[in-house]
Amino acid sequence: MKRRALKVALTVDADDATxxxxxxxxxxxxxxxxxxxxxxxxxxxxxxxGRPVMKAVPVATAADLAVLPGxxxxxxxxxxxxRAPKDATRPGGxxxxxxxxxxxxxxxxxxxxxxxxxxxxxxxxxxxxxxAGGVDVSSGVESAxxxxxxxxxxxxxxxxxxxxxxxxx
Numbered sequence: 001m002k003r004r005a006l007k008v009a010l011t012v013d014a015d016d017a018t019x020x021x022x023x024x025x026x027x028x029x030x031x032x033x034x035x036x037x038x039x040x041x042x043x044x045x046x047x048x049x050g051r052p053v054m055k056a057v058p059v060a061t062a063a064d065l066a067v068l069p070g071x072x073x074x075x076x077x078x079x080x081x082x083r084a085p086k087d088a089t090r091p092g093g094x095x096x097x098x099x100x101x102x103x104x105x106x107x108x109x110x111x112x113x114x115x116x117x118x119x120x121x122x123x124x125x126x127x128x129x130x131x132a133g134g135v136d137v138s139s140g141v142e143s144a145x146x147x148x149x150x151x152x153x154x155x156x157x158x159x160x161x162x163x164x165x166x167x168x169x
Contacts, residue, residue: 008032016048023049030054032079039070052076058083059098072110079136082116100129120155124163135160
């Protein structure tokens, strides 16, 4: 049986009016919160919009994981992403990976994913080290900035699926 793909709306510090517009226009299955949202804000968004929330947690050092207990108490899923460089104008690793070994012995009771600098040549290693249940990719499947490459996407999916097959054996 083929599973239906989830519609995910990625937002960065969106206010309620923006989220209302997103809900009306897209009716997403999941709200991915990629900004500096507090635990209380996550709780408010989840209650107001009645959708599961995925909180992106920027990671550069082990200290960045200190926020996990609070977010894990509210979020439905965590997305670990590389911390943006200090001069960045938007969140995320912007094509740079973080040290996946920081998640190696993670004991998180809710689903989590990894992102940041992933591509076909390293996704299997990221999944092996982190034991994440999923990945989020963007620039790692682009032939030029903002241009998704179908062949790179296929190679990425093959590599991710192959790593799953190896871990089941």
